[in-house]
Amino acid sequence: MSAMNEQSRAAARAVDEARLWRRMMDMARFGATPAGGVNRAAFSPEDIQARKLLIEWAAEFGFSTASDEIGNLYVRRAGTTDEAPAVTGSHLDSQPKGGKFDGAYGVVGGFEALEAIERAGVETRRPIEVVAWSNEEGGRFQPGAMGSAVFAGDFALEDALMAVDTNGVVLRDALRETLDSTPAMARRDMPHAMAGYVEAHIEQGPRLENDNLTIGVVSGVQGLCWYRVEVFGAEAHAGTAPLKGRKDALKSAVTMVAALEQLMADESDTVRFTVGRFECDPGAPSTVPGHVLFTVDFRHPDLATFVDLGGRIKGVCEANARGSEVTVERIIYSEPVVFDAGVIDLVRGAARALDLPHMEMVSGAGHDAMHIAGLCPAGMIFVPCEKGLSHNEAESASAPDLAAGARVLAACLVGLANR
Amino acid sequence: MSAMNEQSRAAARAVDEARLWRRMMDMARFGATPAGGVNRAAFSPEDIQARKLLIEWAAEFGFSTASDEIGNLYVRRAGTTDEAPAVTGSHLDSQPKGGKFDGAYGVVGGFEALEAIERAGVETRRPIEVVAWSNEEGGRFQPGAMGSAVFAGDFALEDALMAVDTNGVVLRDALRETLDSTPAMARRDMPHAMAGYVEAHIEQGPRLENDNLTIGVVSGVQGLCWYRVEVFGAEAHAGTAPLKGRKDALKSAVTMVAALEQLMADESDTVRFTVGRFECDPGAPSTVPGHVLFTVDFRHPDLATFVDLGGRIKGVCEANARGSEVTVERIIYSEPVVFDAGVIDLVRGAARALDLPHMEMVSGAGHDAMHIAGLCPAGMIFVPCEKGLSHNEAESASAPDLAAGARVLAACLVGLANR
Numbered sequence: 008m009s010a011m012n013e014q015s016r017a018a019a020r021a022v023d024e025a026r027l028w029r030r031m032m033d034m035a036r037f038g039a040t041p042a043g044g045v046n047r048a049a050f051s052p053e054d055i056q057a058r059k060l061l062i063e064w065a066a067e068f069g070f071s072t073a074s075d076e077i078g079n080l081y082v083r084r085a086g087t088t089d090e091a092p093a094v095t096g097s098h099l100d101s102q103p104k105g106g107k108f109d110g111a112y113g114v115v116g117g118f119e120a121l122e123a124i125e126r127a128g129v130e131t132r133r134p135i136e137v138v139a140w141s142n143e144e145g146g147r148f149q150p151g152a153m154g155s156a157v158f159a160g161d162f163a164l165e166d167a168l169m170a171v172d173t174n175g176v177v178l179r180d181a182l183r184e185t186l187d188s189t190p191a192m193a194r195r196d197m198p199h200a201m202a203g204y205v206e207a208h209i210e211q212g213p214r215l216e217n218d219n220l221t222i223g224v225v226s227g228v229q230g231l232c233w234y235r236v237e238v239f240g241a242e243a244h245a246g247t248a249p250l251k252g253r254k255d256a257l258k259s260a261v262t263m264v265a266a267l268e269q270l271m272a273d274e275s276d277t278v279r280f281t282v283g284r285f286e287c288d289p290g291a292p293s294t295v296p297g298h299v300l301f302t303v304d305f306r307h308p309d310l311a312t313f314v315d316l317g318g319r320i321k322g323v324c325e326a327n328a329r330g331s332e333v334t335v336e337r338i339i340y341s342e343p344v345v346f347d348a349g350v351i352d353l354v355r356g357a358a359r360a361l362d363l364p365h366m367e368m369v370s371g372a373g374h375d376a377m378h379i380a381g382l383c384p385a386g387m388i389f390v391p392c393e394k395g396l397s398h399n400e401a402e403s404a405s406a407p408d409l410a411a412g413a414r415v416l417a418a419c420l421v422g423l424a425n426r
Numbered sequence: 427m428s429a430m431n432e433q434s435r436a437a438a439r440a441v442d443e444a445r446l447w448r449r450m451m452d453m454a455r456f457g458a459t460p461a462g463g464v465n466r467a468a469f470s471p472e473d474i475q476a477r478k479l480l481i482e483w484a485a486e487f488g489f490s491t492a493s494d495e496i497g498n499l500y501v502r503r504a505g506t507t508d509e510a511p512a513v514t515g516s517h518l519d520s521q522p523k524g525g526k527f528d529g530a531y532g533v534v535g536g537f538e539a540l541e542a543i544e545r546a547g548v549e550t551r552r553p554i555e556v557v558a559w560s561n562e563e564g565g566r567f568q569p570g571a572m573g574s575a576v577f578a579g580d581f582a583l584e585d586a587l588m589a590v591d592t593n594g595v596v597l598r599d600a601l602r603e604t605l606d607s608t609p610a611m612a613r614r615d616m617p618h619a620m621a622g623y624v625e626a627h628i629e630q631g632p633r634l635e636n637d638n639l640t641i642g643v644v645s646g647v648q649g650l651c652w653y654r655v656e657v658f659g660a661e662a663h664a665g666t667a668p669l670k671g672r673k674d675a676l677k678s679a680v681t682m683v684a685a686l687e688q689l690m691a692d693e694s695d696t697v698r699f700t701v702g703r704f705e706c707d708p709g710a711p712s713t714v715p716g717h718v719l720f721t722v723d724f725r726h727p728d729l730a731t732f733v734d735l736g737g738r739i740k741g742v743c744e745a746n747a748r749g750s751e752v753t754v755e756r757i758i759y760s761e762p763v764v765f766d767a768g769v770i771d772l773v774r775g776a777a778r779a780l781d782l783p784h785m786e787m788v789s790g791a792g793h794d795a796m797h798i799a800g801l802c803p804a805g806m807i808f809v810p811c812e813k814g815l816s817h818n819e820a821e822s823a824s825a826p827d828l829a830a831g832a833r834v835l836a837a838c839l840v841g842l843a844n845r
Contacts (some may be wrong), residue, residue: 212666217555231665233711245723246650247631247814250692254460257701261683268677271670272507281664282676283713285706292652292702292721294817299704302711304664397663398713 010358014129014425015418016260021123022417024410031409034060034099035107044400045107048172049100049142049153050078050181055188057099057111061139064118066289068125073193077157077167078141078182081195084121086134086328086424091200091383093131093423095120095416096138097375098154103146106402108209108392112409114139116207119410120160131424133202140375141182147172148181150339155375158197159382178305203423204385206376207416211298211402213395214368221411222358223366223389227346228377229279229369230313233339234303234320236263239332242289242297253295257287258332260299266302266327270319278316279306279371308369310343344377350386350419357418363411372397388415433548433844440542441836443829449534450828453479453518454526463819464526467591467602467660468519468561468572469497474607476518476530480558481608483537487544492612495718496576497560497584497601500614503540507841510619510802512550512842514539514835515557516627516794517573522565525821527628527811531828533558539836551844552621553844555782559794560601566591567600569758574794577616578801622769622842623804625795626831628823633787639831641777641784642808645770646768646786647796648698649732649762653722653739655682658751661708661716672714678750679718685746686722689738693697697735698725698790724796727788729762763796769805769838776837782830790839791816807834 037056038047047053065082067071071305073081083092097113117137124135140158145151148170156162170178186192210216215223240256253335264282271280281304288298303320307313321335350368358365370387379385390412393403430438456475457466466472477499484491484501492500502511516532536556543554559577564570567589575581589597605611629635634642659675683701690699700723707717722739726732740754770786777784789806798804809831814820 045809046798210666211663229665244630244790244816245702246648246698246725246792247629247633248698249695250697250699251695255700257704258683258687261680261687263703264677264680265684268680276668276670278669279665279667280669280712281674281712282680283557283664283706283711283715284709285676285704285715285718286709287702287704290705292723293700295700296702296704304711362726373665379478395663395666397666399661 011357011418013355015421017127018124018129018417018421019129019414022119022410022413027116027119027410027413028406029118031107031111034111038101040104040400041401044402045101045105046103047101048147049144050185054100055185058139059189061114063120070121070123073195074186075158075195075197076164077154078185079154079158080117080139082121082137084125084135086131088132089132090136090201091202092136093420094136094138094201094204095206095420096140097206098143099139100142100144102144102398104399104400105144106399108402108404109211109397110143112209112404113207116409116413116416119363119413120126120420123417124421128419131418131421133424135279135420135424143375148178151161152373152375152378155378159378160198161378179422198382200233201383202378202426203377203381203383205350205354205388205416205419205423206374207388207390207412208374209392209397210373210389211392211395211397215389215391216393216395218366220364220366221390221408222363222415224351224355224358224365224367225346225370225387225389226351226367226375227308228344229306229308229371230310231306231339231341231371231373232317232337235338236301236303236324237334238299240297243295245293245295248295254330255295256299256331257296259329261303262327262329263324264301266323267320270316270323277307296361306371310356332338341373344380346380346386347384350384353419353422354386354388354415357415361414361418388412406407427721430776430837434545434776434840436831437543437548437836437840440546441538441771441829441832443825446535446538446829446832447825449538450526451532451684453530457520459523459819461819463821464520464524465522466518466520467566468563469597469604471765472638473519474604477558479607480533480537481642487541489540490612492614493605494577494614494616495583496573497604498573498577499558501537501540501556503554505550509552509553510621511553512839513555513557513620513623514625514839515559517559517562518623519561519563521563522718523819524563525816525818527823528630528816529562531628531823532626535832535835539833539839540620542836543840550840550842552843554839562794567597571792571794571797574797578797578798579617580797593732594705596754617801620802621845622802622839623795623798624769624773624807624835624838624842626794626807626809626835627793628811628816629808630791630814630816634808634810635812635814637785639783639785639807640827641782641834643770643774643777643784643786644765644789644808645786646727646762646764646788647792648725648727648790649729650725650758650760650792651736651756652758654755654757655720655722656753658717662714664712664714667714673749674714675750676715678748679720681746681748682743684719685742686739689735689742696726725790732762760792760796763799765799765805766803769803770840772838773805773807773834776834780833780837782834807831
C-alpha cells in the first residue's frame with residue numbers, strides 16, 4: 008500500500024501544526040517542572056488532570072470515551088460499522104524527571120489525527136480509537152508498560168492491582184481514585200478486538216536527527232533483558248589484609264563487567280550493553296568492599312543473538328567471581344518484537360506519499376506497541392527529538408516534525424480503518 | 427641490647443594482667459556502644475571522661491600531668507635527672523564504630539607499664555612519660571593522627587584548630603572545652619625533646635594470631651597514599667545510544683581499575699591496593715552512567731616501590747579513560763617509615779628475654795609513632811587481636827596478650843630511660 012488514497016491525503020492535510028503544538032504545551036502543564044520537564048506519575052493528581060483534558064477534547068467533537076479495569080482510556084470516533092477499530096495511542100504518564108513529549112505525543116498527536124480525520128469529513132468503515140495506556144513508564148508502580156501488558160494478557164491484572172509505590176500506596180487504590188474522578192465514563196472489558204495499531208513516538212535516540220530525516224518507519228523493537236547481579240565478598244582492612252586472602256567484592260565485580268564487555272563485543276554495533284547501576288558497600292576508602300550490586304541492561308533486535316548472549320550473562324559472572332559469591336537474577340525479559348509487514352508498508356507508503364524523508368529503524372526502547380503487536384497487526388512512527396535526549400527534562404522536538412508524524416499517522420489510521 | 431638488665435626484668439614482672447584488663451574495661455565505659463564497641467570522638471564528652479580517668483590514675487601515684495596546645499595529654503614519672511624523657515603512648519579517641527583496644531591499649535598499657543616500674547621501685551635517670559595523643563582516628567575532625575602530627579611539626583597548629591566537624595563545630599572550640607574541663611593542668615610548649623618513643627598497639631591484622639605469636643616487633647609503617655579518581659562521561663539512553671559513540675563513565679572506570687590491578691600485581695603479596703569507594707551516577711539501570719567517583723588506597727613498605735607504583739596511578743587512569751574525562755587527585759601521601767634500629771633491637775631483646783614468641787613485622791596501618799619517629803628514636807610493639815578485626819565493634823584482644831605487651835613495654839621504657 009505505497010500509494011495513498013484521497014481520503015488519507017485529505018486527513019493528513021487537515022493536521023494543524025499550531026493546534027497540535029498548543030495541545031502538547033497544554034498537556035505539559037500537568038506536572039510541569041521548573042526545569043521545563045514533566046513529572047506526571049501514573050494515577051497521580053497530575054495524571055488525572057491530563058486524562059480529564061483528553062476527555063474534554065473528545066467531548067468537543069462528540070467522540071465517545073471509555074476505560075477498562077487497569078485504567079486504559081479510550082477515545083473513539085465512530086465508523087460506518089461497528090467492526091473492530093483502527094487504533095493509535097501511547098501514554099500520558101512520565102518519568103519523574105521526564106520531558107513533554109515521551110508518550111504524550113502519541114496520545115495528543117493521535118487526537119490531532121482523529122480531529123483531522125473528523126475535520127476532513129472522512130468517513131471510515133471501522134471506528135478509529137486513541138488510547139492512553141496506563142502506567143507505561145513504571146516510575147511509580149512497577150512494572151512499566153502495565154496498561155498495554157495487562158490489556159494483552161502479558162501481565163496479570165491481579166498482580167498489577169497489588170503493586171505498591173514507595174509511599175506504600177497500593178495501585179488498586181490509586182486507580183480507584185483515578186476512575187472515580189470521571190464517574191460517568193463507560194467501562195469496557197479487556198481485551199477487545201482491534202483491526203490494527205500504529206503508535207507515534209519521539210525516537211528517543213539521535214539517528215533521525217543525525218541523518219536529517221523526519222519519519223522513522225519502525226520495523227520492530229529490540230529484545231530487552233535486565234539482570235541484577237549481587238557480589239558477596241568479605242570486608243577487610245585495606246592496610247593489613249594481604250591481597251591473596253581477600254574476597255574483594257569490588258574487584259570481583261570489575262572483572263565480571265570487563266568479561267561481559269568481551270562477551271558483548273560486536274563490530275556491527277548492534278548490541279546494547281549497559282551497566283547503569285553499580286553500588287559498593289561499605290564504601291570507605293580503607294575498607295575492602297564486602298558487597299557490590301550492579302545491573303546489566305542488554306538489548307538486541309535479533310532473537311537468536313538475544314537468546315544466545317543473554318543466556319550467557321549468568322555464566323560469565325559466575326566464571327569471573329574470583330572467590331566472591333555471586334547471584335545473578337533476571338528481572339526483565341522481553342524478546343525482540345517484529346512489527347507487521349503490512350503496517351510497516353502502510354507507514355512507509357504514507358511517508359513517501361507525503362514526501363517526508365524517512366528510514367526504516369528498530370526501536371531501542373520499549374513501547375506499548377510491543378504488547379499490542381501480539382494481538383493485531385501493529386507498527387510505530389518515530390519523529391526526531393533534539394540530540395536524541397529523552398527521559399530528561401530537556402527533551403525537545405520541533406512543531407513541524409510532530410505535525411509530520413501526525414500526518415503520517417492520520418493517513419495510516421484512515422488506511423487501517425478501511426481495510 | 428638483647429640481654430635485659432635486672433631493673434627491666436623487675437618492671438616487667440610487676441605488670442599485673444588483671445589490673446590492666448580491669449583498667450581497659452573501665453576506660454571502655456566511656457562511649458560504650460550496645461554492640462560492645464566504643465564511639466569516643468576526639469574532644470567529645472566521652473573523650474573528656476577518658477582523659478579525666480587517666481588523670482585520676484596519675485594522681486594516685488603522684489605522677490604529674492600536662493597538656494599542650496593541641497590537647498595532647500602527658501603523664502610523667504620523674505627520673506633522677508630532668509633529661510629528655512623516655513616516652514610511650516597512643517590515643518584515647520576511637521572510630522565511630524570502633525573497639526575497646528585500638529589506641530586505648532597504648533595509653534592504658536603505657537600507664538600499666540609506668541605503675542609497674544613505680545611498684546617495682548625502679549629508679550631511672552630520665553623521666554618516663556605516657557602520652558594520650560589527640561584525635562588519632564580523624565573520625566570527627568580531619569586529618570587523623572592530628573595530635574602527633576602537630577607535635578612533630580608535620581601539620582600546622584593553626585590549620586588543625588580550624589577543622590570543622592559535620593555538625594559545624596570548630597575544633598578550636600571543642601578543644602577549649604576539653605582543656606577547660608581540667609583547669610588546673612600544667613601547659614607545655616611543642617615540641618619538647620624526647621629520648622625515645624615506643625608505642626604499644628593491637629596489630630589490627632591477622633598475622634600474629636595466625637602464627638600463634640604474642641609480640642610483633644614493628645620495624646616500620648608502610649607508606650600510604652590515597653587517590654580520588656573522578657570519571658566524567660555522558661549520560662545516554664541504554665536502549666538507543668550506539669556503544670561506539672558512548673562516553674560510559676562506568677566502563678571507563680572499570681577499565682581503569684582492571685589496569686591498576688595489573689600495575690599492582692605482586693607475587694610477594696606485599697602491595698596493598700584497594701578500591702574501597704566506588705560511586706556511579708545517576709545509577710539507573712537503563713541510563714549510561716555519566717559520572718563515577720572511586721578511591722585508590724595504595725600501601726607499600728619499601729620507599730622506592732612506593733614512590734614508583736604510586737607515581738604511576740594517575741597515568742594508568744588517564745591511559746584507560748576510553749573517551750571519558752578523568753581527574754586524579756592525591757589526597758593522602760605518607761611515605762614508608764622505618765623505625766630506629768636501636769629501638770627495634772630493644773623490643774626484640776625484651777620479647778626474647780621474656781620468652782615471648784615474636785616476629786618482626788611492618789605495620790599496615792598508620793600510627794602516631796610515624797610522626798614521632800621524625801623527632802627521636804622510635805618503635806612499636808604489636809599484640810594480637812582476634813581475627814585481625816579492628817575499626818569494628820567486635821574488636822577483641824586477650825588479657826594475657828595485653829599483659830605480655832605491657833611487660834615488653836615496661837622493659838623497653840626502663841632501657842630507654844637509662845640510655
